[in-house]
Amino acid sequence: MISNENKRLAQWAMEYAQKNGCQGVRVSIGTGSNTSFALRDGKMDQLQQASENGMTLTFFVDGKFGTFSTNRLDQRELETSIKNSIESTRYLAVDEARTLPDPSRFFRGGKPNLQLLDPNFGVVSPDDKVRMAEAVAAEILGTNDRIISVNSRYGDRDGFSYQITSNGFEGETAGSSFSLSCSVSVRGEGDARPSNGWGESSLFLNNLVTKNIGKKALERTLRQIGAQQVPSGQYTMVMDNLNSSRMLNPLISVMSGAALQQRNSFLLDRKGDKIGSDLFTLIDNPHIIGASGARYFDGEGVATEKRSVFENGVLKTYYIDTYNANRMGVAPTISGPSILELQPGTKDVNGLIADINNGILVTGFNGGNFNQATGNFSYGIEGFLIENGQVTKPVSEMNITGNFITLWENLVAVGNDARPESSWRIPTLAFDGVDFSGS
Amino acid sequence: MDRRNFMRTGGLAIAGAMALPSFARSLAKEESLSSVAAAKQHFGVTDADIRKTLEAALERGGDYADLFFEHTFNNSVGLQDGAVNRTSSNVDFGMGVRVLSGDQSGYAFVENVTLDEMLRAARTAARIANSTTKVAPVSLTERPIKDNFHPVLKPWEEVAVSQKMPYIQRLNDKIMSLDPRVQRVTVGLNDTTSHILFCNSEGVTYYDYRPMVTLNASCVMEENGQIQTGRSSRGFRKGFEFVTDDIIDLMARETVDSGDILFKAITPRGGSMPVVFGAGASGIFLHEAIGHAFEADFIRTNQSIYSDMLNKKICNENVTVVDNPTVAFNRGSLNIDDEGIYGKNTTIVENGVLTSFLHDRISAKHFGIEPTGNGRRQSFRHIAIPRMTVTYMLGGNMAEADIIASVNEGIYVDSFTNGQVQIGAGDFTFFVRSGYLIENGKLTQPIKDVNIIGNGPRAMSDVTMVANNLEIDNGTWTCGKAGQGVPAGMGMPSILVSSLTVGGSS
Numbered sequence: 001m002i003s004n005e006n007k008r009l010a011q012w013a014m015e016y017a018q019k020n021g022c023q024g025v026r027v028s029i030g031t032g033s034n035t036s037f038a039l040r041d042g043k044m045d046q047l048q049q050a051s052e053n054g055m056t057l058t059f060f061v062d063g064k065f066g067t068f069s070t071n072r073l074d075q076r077e078l079e080t081s082i083k084n085s086i087e088s089t090r091y092l093a094v095d096e097a098r099t100l101p102d103p104s105r106f107f108r109g110g111k112p113n114l115q116l117l118d119p120n121f122g123v124v125s126p127d128d129k130v131r132m133a134e135a136v137a138a139e140i141l142g143t144n145d146r147i148i149s150v151n152s153r154y155g156d157r158d159g160f161s162y163q164i165t166s167n168g169f170e171g172e173t174a175g176s177s178f179s180l181s182c183s184v185s186v187r188g189e190g191d192a193r194p195s196n197g198w199g200e201s202s203l204f205l206n207n208l209v210t211k212n213i214g215k216k217a218l219e220r221t222l223r224q225i226g227a228q229q230v231p232s233g234q235y236t237m238v239m240d241n242l243n244s245s246r247m248l249n250p251l252i253s254v255m256s257g258a259a260l261q262q263r264n265s266f267l268l269d270r271k272g273d274k275i276g277s278d279l280f281t282l283i284d285n286p287h288i289i290g291a292s293g294a295r296y297f298d299g300e301g302v303a304t305e306k307r308s309v310f311e312n313g314v315l316k317t318y319y320i321d322t323y324n325a326n327r328m329g330v331a332p333t334i335s336g337p338s339i340l341e342l343q344p345g346t347k348d349v350n351g352l353i354a355d356i357n358n359g360i361l362v363t364g365f366n367g368g369n370f371n372q373a374t375g376n377f378s379y380g381i382e383g384f385l386i387e388n389g390q391v392t393k394p395v396s397e398m399n400i401t402g403n404f405i406t407l408w409e410n411l412v413a414v415g416n417d418a419r420p421e422s423s424w425r426i427p428t429l430a431f432d433g434v435d436f437s438g439s
Numbered sequence: 440m441d442r443r444n445f446m447r448t449g450g451l452a453i454a455g456a457m458a459l460p461s462f463a464r465s466l467a468k469e470e471s472l473s474s475v476a477a478a479k480q481h482f483g484v485t486d487a488d489i490r491k492t493l494e495a496a497l498e499r500g501g502d503y504a505d506l507f508f509e510h511t512f513n514n515s516v517g518l519q520d521g522a523v524n525r526t527s528s529n530v531d532f533g534m535g536v537r538v539l540s541g542d543q544s545g546y547a548f549v550e551n552v553t554l555d556e557m558l559r560a561a562r563t564a565a566r567i568a569n570s571t572t573k574v575a576p577v578s579l580t581e582r583p584i585k586d587n588f589h590p591v592l593k594p595w596e597e598v599a600v601s602q603k604m605p606y607i608q609r610l611n612d613k614i615m616s617l618d619p620r621v622q623r624v625t626v627g628l629n630d631t632t633s634h635i636l637f638c639n640s641e642g643v644t645y646y647d648y649r650p651m652v653t654l655n656a657s658c659v660m661e662e663n664g665q666i667q668t669g670r671s672s673r674g675f676r677k678g679f680e681f682v683t684d685d686i687i688d689l690m691a692r693e694t695v696d697s698g699d700i701l702f703k704a705i706t707p708r709g710g711s712m713p714v715v716f717g718a719g720a721s722g723i724f725l726h727e728a729i730g731h732a733f734e735a736d737f738i739r740t741n742q743s744i745y746s747d748m749l750n751k752k753i754c755n756e757n758v759t760v761v762d763n764p765t766v767a768f769n770r771g772s773l774n775i776d777d778e779g780i781y782g783k784n785t786t787i788v789e790n791g792v793l794t795s796f797l798h799d800r801i802s803a804k805h806f807g808i809e810p811t812g813n814g815r816r817q818s819f820r821h822i823a824i825p826r827m828t829v830t831y832m833l834g835g836n837m838a839e840a841d842i843i844a845s846v847n848e849g850i851y852v853d854s855f856t857n858g859q860v861q862i863g864a865g866d867f868t869f870f871v872r873s874g875y876l877i878e879n880g881k882l883t884q885p886i887k888d889v890n891i892i893g894n895g896p897r898a899m900s901d902v903t904m905v906a907n908n909l910e911i912d913n914g915t916w917t918c919g920k921a922g923q924g925v926p927a928g929m930g931m932p933s934i935l936v937s938s939l940t941v942g943g944s945s
Binding site for chain 2: 040043044045046047048049050052053064065066067068069070071072081084085088089091092093094095098126148149185188191192193194195224227229232233234262263264268327366367368369370371372373374376377378379380382396397398399400401435436437438439
């Protein structure tokens with residue numbers, strides 16, 4: 001929780017900034033704590049524990065814009081800092097587009113609690129947390145001669161925020177998360193020591209999956225042994241549900257007001273156009289109770305709402321914050337997505353694979369990047385060759401190269417296996433005609 | 440770093456320069472203290488506090504403990520759409536306690552540096568140990584900074600926003616004037632000043648002053664409806680003296696040129712082919728192909744593909760690679776690491792033989808050798824782990840032109856954005872922003888936007904030629920590992936790798 005003392009400090013800071021010349025002020029305070037226990041081969045390797053806090057002030061002064069942030073929440077120090085920061089801001093050029101959001105767009109409350117905070121956070125003893133990580137490792141220690149090391153880890157964190165603006169917004173958030181994970185390193189062929197892992201996470205400890213984490217990590221590592229390149233060429237690419245959001249992320253990033261306003265976006269002036277295949281329907285659905293990513297307002301205090309992002313491949317919205325909307329002279333939407341749901345199909349990953357003659361199942365990335373202005377991409381990948389509906393052998397050290405618009409036009413199948421614990425719920429996807437380069 | 444400079448940088452607040460906490464201001468008058476003594480006063484701790492905290496850290500039987508105090512000031516000023524219209528500052532303050540027990544470590548940090556809070560953190564970190572053997576902390580002896588690899592002429596604390604603005608504006612105007620295709624320019628000037636006080640249970644204490652500046656420019660260019668972006672960046676451990684008209688003009692030219700080439704560039708045909716790396720930024724090849732996998736936390740746990748290769752020949756005898764934090768003013772340079780070990784030049788590959796890994800205190804003790812000064816952390820919130828500093832290959836004896844001439848069909852690359860490696864499998868990649876096709880020994884068609892992938896040991900053994908043109912790159916490289924980002928430097932002469940897998944069309 002944000003203490004009343006901290007809320008008073010935020011209120012004071014806002015008024016103090018106004019007294020020193022600001023016409024508009026936003027103040028946010030965040031606090032949080034986290035614990036982690038990392039075990040190597042079932043024995044404690046690293047424990048870390050911390051709690052932190054911080055304050056960020058955003059100043060709108062005579063049409064000029066500046067921010068100041070600090071983790072020193074001491075009123076006397078803040079006085080000096082706030083005065084100095086406002087002084088610095090005054091030197092800048094006027095930028096009339098810098099304004100707080102219109103108050104009519106703020107979240108005004110009156111909605112059910114989103115239930116993102118485990119009320120029992122902090123109740124579990126450190127010894128019990130360590131035991132959970134020990135149990136993950138115990139699933140596999142000594143079960144396979146190839147194992148070099150097993151790293152298991154328990155982590156938890158809680159976080160709280162409080163935000164006010166001088167034009168009437170007040171909002172609070174609270175959340176927690178728990179995770180258990182395992183990574184395994186094994187002797188592969190030659191000098192190679194492949195490693196892979198598995199992890200589970202949840203906002204609530206009671207919902208955290210604690211079993212089969214070690215086993216899955218080992219299985220995912222062993223299946224990659226002997227991976228090698230296959231011949232370069234066009235394959236149908238099946239991207240599993242751990243990785244498919246990586247193909248969506250570049251689209252979302254260039255739909256932001258900042259990218260559009262700078263004309264550095266391959267989706268510039270494409271709203272209303274058909275970008276992807278008919279199977280590409282994506283919804284931003286921010287108010288799911290108890291779901292990771294749920295929120296009633298964004299970083300500006302603007303109320304979130306359900307919106308259609310892509311409908312049968314047609315681009316329906318951009319993510320435009322107040323500043324960039326003012327700059328471009330368009331209506332603002334929201335600064336970014338909350339929970340993204342891609343409309344599912346009817347088959348899981350194995351069902352999709354069964355339909356493919358000549359493909360590659362991608363199960364991991366190794367580097368790569370994309371060009372924001374053109375949508376050209378190139379990524380290193382690993383995974384498995386698919387022949388006649390069957391996964392036949394592991395592949396690695398290959399690149400996929402193409403353009404995101406062409407890629408989404410060639411979306412040919414959508415799975416039904418999105419991970420509900422993820423805020424971007426993107427199932428396994430299949431794309432036709434992807435260029436793979438290898439041997 | 441001498442005391443006077445610490446006083447100056449710790450003690451003054453120029454209007455419009457920086458938001459300084461008021462408690463730091465009183466230091467300006469304290470003229471007679473050593474730099475460590477002044478730093479203790481700055482952080483509001485006494486020798487007795489430090490001793491009590493170290494004792495608490497070791498009370499469960501840990502065999503080593505250290506305290507890392509940090510006070511960091513960061514400022515950035517930005518230009519967009521033709522005007523300098525954005526500024527931000529950040530102040531970060533705190534202390535971390537680390538306890539080691541063999542290879543195990545406990546860590547906790549506080550943002551409120553009071554004795555009570557420090558003791559609480561120390562007792563949390565202490566829980567890593569469980570032994571009846573107690574080690575007592577040794578009285579502190581200052582380890583002075585012997586060689587300052589980044590002396591500062593104009594500390595950032597003394598520079599007002601108004602002094603920075605003309606240079607930022609000049610960079611914008613210059614970029615706009617160089618090419619009519621430029622539609623948008625953004626510029627960011629970011630400076631960071633860190634004051635570090637370190638104390639450990641072996642009696643080592645030091646104060647270090649760490650400056651940093653980055654300058655980034657990018658532009659959006661349009662030609663016949665096609666959009667491309669250009670960019671240029673520099674990062675140094677320097678003060679305001681870094682910003683000159685010359686660097687501004689140079690970066691403006693680079694920004695426009697790096698966008699210009701993309702209009703002419705194509706995506707090459709993908710597959711396995713010879714790759715010539717140009718001098719400088721190609722250091723990313725070393726960083727990914729061997730650097731990370733040489734970090735000795737991966738060696739002591741046997742997870743690196745190079746774990747069993749110490750003193751073995753891993754590549755061509757023309758190849759010698761060093762990790763050298765003493766490169767003056769480099770972004771990756773270090774006077775002393777975050778565990779109290781002086782920065783020193785470590786040869787990691789000598790004439791093709793793997794001669795050393797990169798060690799922190801834990802791995803050095805594990806192998807019974809001296810640490811190499813590579814224990815680094817992102818901030819007081821993080822634990823020290825082995826990291827690279829400034830990693831580069833020494834020059835060979837060939838001319839770059841002869842290397843290019845030796846290739847019938849391949850590519851030449853010299854501009855990159857990011858890279859990555861799998862430590863155990865050895866597969867590494869990096870993304871090429873631009874380069875050229877090599878056809879019949881000549882650079883021909885520009886290329887862009889391809890990922891290159893290879894396997895560390897195999898790629899190193901495929902380095903067949905090394906040129907005599909070593910260049911240290913001064914871009915704004917930040918290296919990520921285990922959730923921590925630290926500034927890094929890299930460099931390279933031109934080399935030929937006889938076969939790597941290049942992304943592209945089929």
